[in-house]
Amino acid sequence: MFLEQLKKEFLKIFTDKAVIITVIGGVLFYAVLYPQPYLNQLPLQQSIAVVDHDNTPTSRRLIRYANATPQVHVAQHVGSISEARSLLLDGKVRGMLVIPRHFQKDLGLSRSPVIGLAGDANFFLVYGTVIEGLAGAVMSTGATARVRELMLAGIPLSFAVKDWSPIHLNERPLFNVGMGYLGYVIPAIFILILQQTLLLASALIGAESNEKSGLEFRRAGSVFGARFVAMFVVYFLLTQFYMGACFSYYGISRNAGIFDLWMMIAAFISASTALGILIGLLLPRRELAAPMVMLSSLPMAFTAGFIWPRELLPYPVLWISEWFPSTPAIQGFLKLNQMGAEFSQVLNHWWSLWVLAGFFSVLSLILLTRKARPVQITEAV
């Protein structure tokens, strides 16, 4: 009996056009589409405008330093700040460097002149890049001046170079070493894509049965079990495809051991499948599945903790986000696969997924049995 039902559920996945488009089409389409904006990894060579009120060898050296950084590119020299502003408004430049009059003289007299740096903070990533580049150039100019001064005071060059600052801070980015965008977004968002297409597919299948008569619900346990197993198998394979071929193609690190990964995948797929079946049982009409599932994507992505720290979420938001399988799944997978954590360190996420899987399964079974009841009564009569 169960095998027959299982065959039926597999057939549903592969014969229902909307479902197969979602499962295979969606997963493949997003694997190509989603990384598109981030393929260039880092925004570099941002255009800036320079306002040089000094026009001396030192000020020109500062401009050269700025242009030499990978972050910025001096696109325009203008005579006033207001000109630079209007360029910024037109989107021709993203930032500006303002060198005051008497810059060289003040530097020579140790009056610490002030350089103006500005960037368009509407675009944080661009702003950060522009300021990083410009501040670096200013720092180098300062360092050059300092080293020269120390050498004049009779300190040998090798010492002067080391001594221009009394203390250094060494920054070592871990895991996503290049601090690129692809390695940041893809490992997390791909998990969300898997979950969302899975939810949509099982909701479509579930709602399809709702629209039909209650005949299908005679054996609640067997229907649930078969639907669960069919989805589980398909998505276990698709997850392998994402975390194997796709991650390797996009150069995303895969640190987790295969058994650890499988354990996590099993928990993640179980929780998502159970939730999908539940949603399918709740929706009265098939067409509601896509809007409902798609609308939940943004809230799910932004509460999963890889963009915004979860410690800073207000309590109600935090509470709601704990019901999404993607929340523990993204954290668990990132830690295992990207951050090289041991399985014992992600046990809490693993258990959360199983708790969700159990909870959604029980609810689905209750709903299925309820739907089955009236049919049984008519049969008894």
Add this chain to the structure above:
Amino acid sequence: MSLFSKAFQTELRVVRKDRWLFALVFWLPPVLSLFMLLIFSAGQPTNLSVGVVDLDQSSLSRKVERYLEASPALNVTRHYSSIAEGKADISDAGIYALVVIPANLSRDMMRGEAPSISTFFNAQYLLIAKAIRSALIQIEITLAVELDVGRTLVKTPVTKAALAKSMPVRSQISALYNLNMNYATFLVPALLAALFQLLVICVTILSLGRRSKQSDSQRPEGTGIRLASRSFLYTCVFSIHILVALAFLYGVLGWPHQLSLGGLLPLVILFVIACQLLGAFFYVLTFDLVRSLSLAGAFSAPAFAFLGVTFPASDMTVFAQFWRDLMPAAHYLNGFLNQVSYAAGAAHSLKPGLLMLAFTILIPVIIFRIKDQQAGAE
């Protein structure tokens, strides 16, 4: 006119009867908007957990730690006796960064050997990593200046001159248009644009499909007017939703802005209409509710990534830029940002407005497909 108002009222009745459509049209938009706003209610990443390995245990190392504590972005939550212990905690995100103060920090400092403090930070969470890094750079500069001033004061006993010696050039950094670097003001307008694009497209398809499912008015005459009047309801409702949301953000919460209703109104209405046209286009492609919604979902669910607020549009690949241009939300957001922060004149919103107006080229396609289908049905 009577045909117009009749169709408008019928549509209103349909929406009120359908619990799910009613939710999508009336109460889900504000609830979802509020949810997105609440996520970023902290404004800036603050109190991010940091661990410290202090191998020096001197007054100087304790000073470094005090500086870490003093930074609003950071919060020293754990101390370790070795780097290995701390690194394990980075791996399970117990801490976001580990500051390692080397042995002999104090001694090297005295000898003028410029010791270095190493910081390991989790770059997987990019936004958090950037916040931590800029906090650390601030601390480095302050610390360097303070220590250096202390050193030079011995030789040049005038504080101002000593300060100048340790900082030969200073920079004054201005974050234009988003002065307090608030993430809510930066992300929420874009999130709303993506959210409303998805909502309007889905609702349009649902309404079109639902009416043709009932197939009560399949008469071909007046199709255009009937469609327009039915859609007019959603144009109104969603424009009002967006305007109310914006009024809440910039009026009630007092986010800084240079908006005017006169500039905003056409932009919002054009945005909603462009989304409706796109939704209708998706519907007439298949005339199948479920499939057209899947198409529309596939198109608009990842919209946020393409809007270009997090990763700049100018640095996207050519294909991504093309895909982005197909989205009304991208043009709306361009126009909106021009208005909200640059106080740009009408000329600067004209281009996004015209680009959204370009979606009207879909109208003949939609009408043609519907007529075609009606002819086929007869």
